[in-house]
Amino acid sequence: MALKGIAVLSWGDSYPSGFVSIRVKNLNTARNFLCFAGFSGNRVTKSVEDENQEKPTIENDVSRVLYKDLSLTSLPKPLSEVTPNNDTKVRISFKGLPGSYSEEAALKAYPKCETVHCDEFEDVFKAVELWVADKAVLPIENSSGGSVHRNYDSLLRHRLHITGEVQLVSDLCLLALPGIRTEQLKRVLSHPQALASSDVFLSKLGVSVDNVDDTAGAAQYVASNGLRDAGVIASARAAEIYGLNILANGVQDDPGHITRYLVLARDPIIPRTDKPFKTSIVFTLDEGPGVLFKALAVFASREINLTKIESRPQRKKPLRVVDDSNTGNAKYFDYLFYIDFEASMAEPRAQSALGHLQQEIVIQCKMQLRYEHHLMKPSDRCGTQWQIWTSMIHGRIPRLLRNVESIRK
Numbered sequence: 208m209a210l211k212g213i214a215v216l217s218w219g220d221s222y223p224s225g226f227v228s229i230r231v232k233n234l235n236t237a238r239n240f241l242c243f244a245g246f247s248g249n250r251v252t253k254s255v256e257d258e259n260q261e262k263p264t265i266e267n268d269v270s271r272v273l274y275k276d277l278s279l280t281s282l283p284k285p286l287s288e289v290t291p292n293n294d295t296k297v298r299i300s301f302k303g304l305p306g307s308y309s310e311e312a313a314l315k316a317y318p319k320c321e322t323v324h325c326d327e328f329e330d331v332f333k334a335v336e337l338w339v340a341d342k343a344v345l346p347i348e349n350s351s352g353g354s355v356h357r358n359y360d361s362l363l364r365h366r367l368h369i370t371g372e373v374q375l376v377s378d379l380c381l382l383a384l385p386g387i388r389t390e391q392l393k394r395v396l397s398h399p400q401a402l403a404s405s406d407v408f409l410s411k412l413g414v415s416v417d418n419v420d421d422t423a424g425a426a427q428y429v430a431s432n433g434l435r436d437a438g439v440i441a442s443a444r445a446a447e448i449y450g451l452n453i454l455a456n457g458v459q460d461d462p463g464h465i466t467r468y469l470v471l472a473r474d475p476i477i478p479r480t481d482k483p484f485k486t487s488i489v490f491t492l493d494e495g496p497g498v499l500f501k502a503l504a505v506f507a508s509r510e511i512n513l514t515k516i517e518s519r520p521q522r523k524k525p526l527r528v529v530d531d532s533n534t535g536n537a538k539y540f541d542y543l544f545y546i547d548f549e550a551s552m553a554e555p556r557a558q559s560a561l562g563h564l565q566q567e568i569v570i571q572c573k574m575q576l577r578y579e580h581h582l583m584k585p586s587d588r589c590g591t592q593w594q595i596w597t598s599m600i601h602g603r604i605p606r607l608l609r610n611v612e613s614i615r616k
């Protein structure tokens with residue numbers, strides 16, 4: 208596994224957010240229920256960094272591309288090197304090459320950050336877990352393709368906390384080598400999502416399409432191989448970095464095509480009420496009529512707005528009844544339900560909603576919130592990751608840390 212390249216870029220904003228993890232267990236059915244929750248601010252409101260900073264230049268971008276590979280085997284880095292202070296930049300890991308939309312999202316959130324590009328989503332998480340990066344920026348859904356399911360699944364397998372959210376309107380461009388005209392293109396390379404999002408435009412072009420891992424990777428590939436018959440769907444920044452021309456911009460079918468990214472960190476933030484917060488939870492429910500309805504009603508009855516609901520099969524126990532014998536037994540998938548709602552866990556209505564969910568919808572459940580009291584060092588990361596906040600809210604201490612670990616595997 209290799210993390211390739213580090214970049215320094217600009218702009219952004221960050222959100223206050225914290226992260227909550229809830230775990231519930233239905234003792235009646237001996238079925239484990241897990242809730243897993245987070246906070247994230249629901250919109251970028253203000254840059255945390257000085258806006259009068261030096262803007263990115265081609266020289267900076269090229270040097271970024273030329274950064275030598277980072278090997279995770281040499282990690283973790285000493286704390287002093289990775290802890291941002293007045294003199295050091297926040298390091299943000301993302302999937303893709305410099306010039307990808309994920310990097311743009313990282314720069315939107317943290318204008319002066321140093322970006323750490325990773326080949327795989329797993330590496331994006333690991334970069335933060337191993338202290339190569341301070342935070343990660345991860346696409347979680349987009350307005351045309353919906354949820355990025357694998358990243359929902361990955362959230363449960365890793366120890367990171369959701370601490371913010373960034374939304375990026377992607378202006379998709381058609382790029383090609385200098386001197387190449389649109390009529391000369393026989394194929395177009397890009398990330399499958401970017402290709403899908405510009406389907407109408409590409410159909411009119413009458414070209415074949417090739418999937419590549421990320422939009423900037425496609426730009427780099429065409430540029431470095433001198434492919435004269437190939438175009439790329441990528442950002443204007445990718446054109447600048449890899450020396451391609453922009454033949455057309457705004458080629459996405461939906462002009463307002465938005466990708467929503469999560470900001471992940473090793474430490475959660477403390478829930479507050481002075482800014483808009485979003486809380487994310489994940490749980491499983493017992494089978495039965497109206498159970499999901501009752502679970503959602505705990506929010507509706509408190510006028511808590513839900514912004515997202517997603518369900519994913521529970522991998523460790525995907526089926527409730529397994530019967531291929533045609534005897535009439537139904538097969539049920541066991542699902543994890545992910546819900547985002549607009550409220551801070553510092554608000555009594557959010558506490559009471561989750562308390563209600565815990566006490567009445569999911570019987571005898573346990574709940575815990577992830578909370579970090581102090582800066583973690585690599586050595587005590589595991590031990591302090593799961594500080595108990597539940598006792599402050601619910602007057603009891605969760606006892607199921609072990610099970611929380613197991614659902615991640």
Ligand SMILES: O=C(O)C(=O)C[C@]1(C(=O)O)C=C[C@@H](O)C=C1
Binds near residue numbers: 307310420466
């Ligand atoms: O390939 C990139 O540039 C990415 O950042 C990834 C990604 C995605 O994962 O959805 C982000 C936004 C674009 O619309 C297409 C691809």
